[in-house]
Amino acid sequence: xxxxxxxxxxxxxxxxxxxxxxxxxxxxxxxxxxxxxxxxxxxxxxxxxxxxxxxxxxxxxxxxxxxxxxxxxxxxxxxxxxxxxxxxxxxxxxxxxxxxxxxxxxxxxxx
Amino acid sequence: xxxxxxxxxxxxxxxxxxxxxxxxxxxxxxxxxxxxxxxxxxxxxxxxxxxxxxxxxxxxxxxxxxxxxxxxxxxxxxxxxxxxxxxxxxxxxxxxxxxxxxxxxxxxxxxxxxxxxxx
Numbered sequence: 001x002x003x004x005x006x007x008x009x010x011x012x013x014x015x016x017x018x019x020x021x022x023x024x025x026x027x028x029x030x031x032x033x034x035x036x037x038x039x040x041x042x043x044x045x046x047x048x049x050x051x052x053x054x055x056x057x058x059x060x061x062x063x064x065x066x067x068x069x070x071x072x073x074x075x076x077x078x079x080x081x082x083x084x085x086x087x088x089x090x091x092x093x094x095x096x097x098x099x100x101x102x103x104x105x106x107x108x109x110x111x
Numbered sequence: 112x113x114x115x116x117x118x119x120x121x122x123x124x125x126x127x128x129x130x131x132x133x134x135x136x137x138x139x140x141x142x143x144x145x146x147x148x149x150x151x152x153x154x155x156x157x158x159x160x161x162x163x164x165x166x167x168x169x170x171x172x173x174x175x176x177x178x179x180x181x182x183x184x185x186x187x188x189x190x191x192x193x194x195x196x197x198x199x200x201x202x203x204x205x206x207x208x209x210x211x212x213x214x215x216x217x218x219x220x221x222x223x224x225x226x227x228x229x230x
Contacts, residue, residue: 001173035216037157044206044223045157050216090157094214098170100147100159 001095002026004103011109016081020106022091023073032094034074036065039088039105048089049076078108086110113138115207115221123197123228133190133207133221140183141165145210146190148181150203151223158203162210163190197228 003025012018022034034052037045047056049065052074067074074093078085091103119131133146140146147162161171163181171179180193190207207221 033215037217039157044220045217046220047216047218056216092157092217098162098213099173100149100162100170102149102157102159105156 001097001099001101004091004093004101006089006091006103006106008104009107009109011111012081014081014083014110017077017079018081018108019075019077020089020108021071021073021075022103023071024093027096028069029067029072029074030069031096034065034067035092036063036074036076037090037092038085039090041087045090081110083110113144113209113219115209115219117205117207117221117224119205119224119226121225121227123201123226124230125198125228127197129192129194129197129201129226131192131205131207131224131226133192135188135190135209140188140190141185143211145213146181146183147208147210147217148190148192149206149208149217149220150201151206152200152203160192160194160205162213164213199228202226202228 005023036049038048039045048063053065062079064077088105090105114136116134123129143165148160161181163169178195182191204223204225206223208217209219
């Protein structure tokens with residue numbers, strides 16, 4: 001199975017834009033959809049991006065997702081940062097033999 | 112909107128088998144979807160445990176495969192997890208989850224239940 005590697009933490013100021021990465025260790029990032037989940041302390045994760053770049057209803061367009069085959073990575077970008085965006089963010093994908101893979105998570109601090 | 116509620120013991124002794132139940136409301140599990148379990152050790156990341164389809168096909172995390180059993184109880188509209196030979200490393204919040212499509216989003220999560228392994 002491949003691994004999804006995320007930076008441990010990122011920080012940025014309110015109103016700014018932050019991008020966090022999710023790098024696939026082997027196989028093409030384009031082979032399987034990537035999802036992004038937001039998790040606030042004490043709560044279950046919720047989806048902010050699915051199928052690489054799709055936003056669920058209710059998620060503001062400040063959240064966007066993309067994949068880059070040259071770096072074999074997916075990215076989550078949050079623009080117009082708000083203090084409420086402070087949370088842990090996890091990427092997730094699938095291995096061809098029906099295995100679900102999570103990245104290690106990135107802690108976003110909005111300061 | 113599918114709603115999920117986990118239940119089970121909050122404390123398990125080492126070497127015992129953990130049994131958790133996920134009560135599903137708002138949808139009949141015999142109708143479809145992919146029903147799974149995910150866990151999160153305190154202060155750590157998410158780990159997929161396994162998934163079962165409405166027809167009973169199972170997909171398990173290879174690192175836990177020999178210890179896992181996931182099943183459906185159609186009469187109670189519940190999903191069950193059994194994890195054997197528990198150790199302190201299995202201490203985690205256990206989430207029940209559901210996906211409409213395999214290979215896409217995890218659409219709904221339960222609130223999670225903390226399981227501590229200790230003698």
